[in-house]
Amino acid sequence: MADINLVTSDAEQANTTLSQRKRFSPYKVRFWTNSAVLNIVLIGLVLLTVIPFIYMIASAFKHNSEIFGTPITFFPAQPTLENMQALLTQFPFARWALNTAVVAVIGTATAVLLGSLAGFAFAKYNFRFKNILFIIMLTTLLIPYQVTIVPQFEIIRVLHWFNTYQALIVPRAVTAFGIFLMRQYTMTVPDELLDAARVDGSSEFGIWWRIVLPLVRPGLAVLGILSFTGLWNDFIWPLVVTTDPSMFVMNVGISSLVGPYDYQYGILLSGAALASLPVIIMFLFFQRQFLEGLTQGAVK
Amino acid sequence: MAVIQANVAARQSTYQKSNNWWKRNRRKVAPYLFISPFFILFAVFGIYPILYSFELSFFKGFGFDKKTFFGLGNYIHMFQDPSYIIAVANTTKFALGSVFILSPLALLVALAINSRFVRWKGFFKTGLFFPVITSSVVIAIIFARVLDTNYGLLNTLLGWFHIPPIGWLTNTNVVMISLILLAIWTYLGINTLFWLAGLNGINKEFYEAASIDGANNWQSFWQITLPLLRPVTLFVIIQALIGSYNLFAEPLLLTNGGPSNASLTITLYVYNQGFRNFNVGYASAIAYSMTVILLVLSLINLKLFGGSNTNS
Numbered sequence: 001m002a003d004i005n006l007v008t009s010d011a012e013q014a015n016t017t018l019s020q021r022k023r024f025s026p027y028k029v030r031f032w033t034n035s036a037v038l039n040i041v042l043i044g045l046v047l048l049t050v051i052p053f054i055y056m057i058a059s060a061f062k063h064n065s066e067i068f069g070t071p072i073t074f075f076p077a078q079p080t081l082e083n084m085q086a087l088l089t090q091f092p093f094a095r096w097a098l099n100t101a102v103v104a105v106i107g108t109a110t111a112v113l114l115g116s117l118a119g120f121a122f123a124k125y126n127f128r129f130k131n132i133l134f135i136i137m138l139t140t141l142l143i144p145y146q147v148t149i150v151p152q153f154e155i156i157r158v159l160h161w162f163n164t165y166q167a168l169i170v171p172r173a174v175t176a177f178g179i180f181l182m183r184q185y186t187m188t189v190p191d192e193l194l195d196a197a198r199v200d201g202s203s204e205f206g207i208w209w210r211i212v213l214p215l216v217r218p219g220l221a222v223l224g225i226l227s228f229t230g231l232w233n234d235f236i237w238p239l240v241v242t243t244d245p246s247m248f249v250m251n252v253g254i255s256s257l258v259g260p261y262d263y264q265y266g267i268l269l270s271g272a273a274l275a276s277l278p279v280i281i282m283f284l285f286f287q288r289q290f291l292e293g294l295t296q297g298a299v300k
Numbered sequence: 301m302a303v304i305q306a307n308v309a310a311r312q313s314t315y316q317k318s319n320n321w322w323k324r325n326r327r328k329v330a331p332y333l334f335i336s337p338f339f340i341l342f343a344v345f346g347i348y349p350i351l352y353s354f355e356l357s358f359f360k361g362f363g364f365d366k367k368t369f370f371g372l373g374n375y376i377h378m379f380q381d382p383s384y385i386i387a388v389a390n391t392t393k394f395a396l397g398s399v400f401i402l403s404p405l406a407l408l409v410a411l412a413i414n415s416r417f418v419r420w421k422g423f424f425k426t427g428l429f430f431p432v433i434t435s436s437v438v439i440a441i442i443f444a445r446v447l448d449t450n451y452g453l454l455n456t457l458l459g460w461f462h463i464p465p466i467g468w469l470t471n472t473n474v475v476m477i478s479l480i481l482l483a484i485w486t487y488l489g490i491n492t493l494f495w496l497a498g499l500n501g502i503n504k505e506f507y508e509a510a511s512i513d514g515a516n517n518w519q520s521f522w523q524i525t526l527p528l529l530r531p532v533t534l535f536v537i538i539q540a541l542i543g544s545y546n547l548f549a550e551p552l553l554l555t556n557g558g559p560s561n562a563s564l565t566i567t568l569y570v571y572n573q574g575f576r577n578f579n580v581g582y583a584s585a586i587a588y589s590m591t592v593i594l595l596v597l598s599l600i601n602l603k604l605f606g607g608s609n610t611n612s
Contacts (some may be wrong), residue, residue: 035417042412046427049489053430055453056442118338125331133339136347143350144545144594146567146587150356150574151349171345174338204330233435235549236567240575251437258441258553265445272438279433287426294432294490295497 053276060084060270083266084274093271095246096253100275103168103238103249104231110173111227112220119182120208124194137176149240156241163244172231178223181296185219186212222293225286232279250275357585363578374585384586386561387569388593390476394565395544395597397480398487403536405484406491407529413492414499425496428489436549443482444469444554469555472562479550479563487543491536498532499525534605541597545590566590 055074060083062076087093122130152171161167189212197207213220238249248256254271257264283290360370378384413424431439446453447468455465468478506524515523548567551557557564557572566586574583 031417038412038415038417039420042409042418042424045409045488046424049428049430049485052442052446052453052485053434055445056438059445114338114341118335121331121334125327125334127328127331130331133335137342140346140350142595142598143591144542144587146546146570147353147584147591148346148349149570150580150583150587151352152345153575154352154580155345155349170341174341174346176342176346179338198327204326204334208334229433233433235435235437236571251435254441255437255549255553258444268441269445272441276434276438280430283429283433287422290433291425291429291493295493 053280056269056276057273059266060273062266064264064266083270086264086267087271087274090267091253091257092246092248093250093253093274096248096250097274099165099168099247100232100249100251102165104228106165107169107173107231108224108227110169111175111178112224114174115178115223116182116186116213116216116220117208119179119184120186120212122179123183123186124189124191124212137179141176145236149236152237153240161241163242163247165247167241168238168247168249172234172237175227178227181223182216182219185216189215218289221286221289222296225282225289226293228282229279229290353584353587356581357588359581360579361581363580367581370581374582375589377582378585378589383561383564383569387564387566390562390564391545391547391566393476394480394483394547395541397477398483398540398544399537401480402484402487403491403533403540406488406536407495409488409492410495410499414496425489425493428492430489431486432490437553439482439486440550440553443550447478447482447554470559472559475555475559475563479547479554482550483544483547487540491540494532494536494539495529498529501532502528530605534601537601537605538598541594541601545594 058075061079061081063078063080063082121127122134156162156167156171193211193215194207197211202210233251234249235251235255238252239255242248242252245253245256250271254268254275257268257271357374358370358372359367360373361367409428412418413421418424445451449455449465449467449470452468454468459465467474469475502525506528507520510520510524545565546567547565548571551563551565551568552571555563557568567590570583570586570590573579573586
């Protein structure tokens with residue numbers, strides 16, 4: 001097998017360009033074979049990743065018999081909307097979608113506002129408990145959510161917040177990660193701008209609202225996307241605090257169909273497709289922010 | 301006249317005084333106001349549960365009301381509980397698969413995408429990323445169809461190669477492997493991105509210097525790339541460990557922990573104990589034991605891959 005030159009060194013090939021070399025020089029042949037192999041493998045991986053999604057979306061439009069029957073087909077032979085219809089009439093799917101949207105939108109707005117406000121405080125002020133609070137937040141990151149979920153359930157019970165929007169939004173609205181992220185972004189804002197604003201008579205809140213916020217917009221976008229995706233896709237918490245089907249979010253709703261409705265996979269898959277579509281569409285429009293946001297931790 | 305003037309003067313000075321106090325001190329007070337909405341919520345829903353959970357783990361009883369002090373009873377029972385041991389074994393098997401199969405695979409893919417031979421870097425990065433942004437419920441529902449023994453896509457595909465159908469979700473020996481494969485499918489994209497972020501941080505001059513010194517590609521890889529990837533390696537492995545211990549929706553929806561606990565993961569066990577059996581004390585104890593396990597693993601990793609990123 002030819003020596004795969006994955007770790008390139010520019011000095012080595014600096015002297016001749018690809019086009020200057022002889023047509024079938026061993027170097028060129030090796031280059032193009034390596035290219036072909038790698039690209040084919042990568043395309044294969046992408047297909048492997050994407051095919052289940054296509055299968056899900058296509059199956060949403062198939063009759064149940066076609067999903068279950070043999071031979072397995074990819075695209076529906078007789079496309080039908082009966083699955084979606086069943087979803088909307090037999091189950092409160094529209095309500096589930098509304099719940100998910102409410103939770104995700106309000107939760108994201110809350111997380112972004114509170115997170116950037118607190119991040120601003122940590123970035124640009126010195127106050128007495130700053131370091132202690134920071135360390136406390138850092139240590140809570142070490143604790144996995146399984147520890148807190150049971151007491152949080154108890155708090156919801158004491159507050160009589162079962163099956164309410166507050167229970168779904170409030171406990172998930174504030175994360176230590178959000179503060180860290182916003183603090184990072186806010187620290188890049190020059191202090192002189194803030195001082196100039198103070199000299200001009202702006203209130204502290206006004207500084208945050210009119211100067212800092214516009215400048216940390218990329219950070220707000222990243223936090224917004226991460227929060228939205230996290231809230232939209234959350235499963236275990238809504239599962240725990242809602243028992244009334246009219247308050248289910250989509251994830252919990254379609255999971256409740258697994259088991260009793262196991263053989264009506266058309267309905268299940270169409271529900272899954274509708275549940276995942278908004279985030280996928282958002283992803284396609286905001287690819288850069290998604291990729292950047294989710295690798296934040298790696299580029300510490 | 302003098303009285304009125306004195307009154308006016310007094311009023312003015314008190315007005316100015318309170319105004320000045322705020323103006324003088326708002327810079328000191330503002331940060332407290334800014335962090336208070338966050339911290340009130342954080343204290344109630346973040347810090348208090350951590351402490352209360354710890355206290356709960358020393359009690360037993362049904363639900364939150366009838367509780368009797370049990371000392372270390374929950375923890376002792378934990379170590380003798382066969383379900384607990386199976387859950388830990390399953391989750392650890394899964395974590396090992398994540399760390400030793402998924403992460404190196406993702407590194408290979410990242411190296412491939414990063415190499416000179418590949419031009420459509422953005423396309424590949426995006427294409428591998430879809431599973432990351434879909435919820436685990438959706439993934440479980442899709443793969444219930446794919447992994448079905450009789451009609452599933454995967455067994456049909458294998459059938460084309462004359463391989464007999466495998467009970468991906470029904471065979472006790474295979475079920476954790478199925479979950480590992482599912483995890484590889486789900487998390488390859490984001491791990492590749494982590495590695496890519498790390499690779500991009502390596503200065504190209506190192507490679508030039510090495511090739512001038514006569515190093516070939518394998519040597520460059522082992523002596524430059526890998527050592528300089530240590531911080532990212534630490535991050536990737538810890539993320540893989542944390543993610544593995546959080547595995548919940550897929551075992552719940554695909555097999556409900558079965559068959560006979562073969563796919564019981566530790567989070568699923570916490571859920572069963574806490575929200576199906578309402579042994580909240582025991583559930584808290586299990587959760588804390590999981591925290592300890594994770595902490596120990598993280599510390600081990602820190603020793604192996606931590607340390608500053610010095611020039612090699």
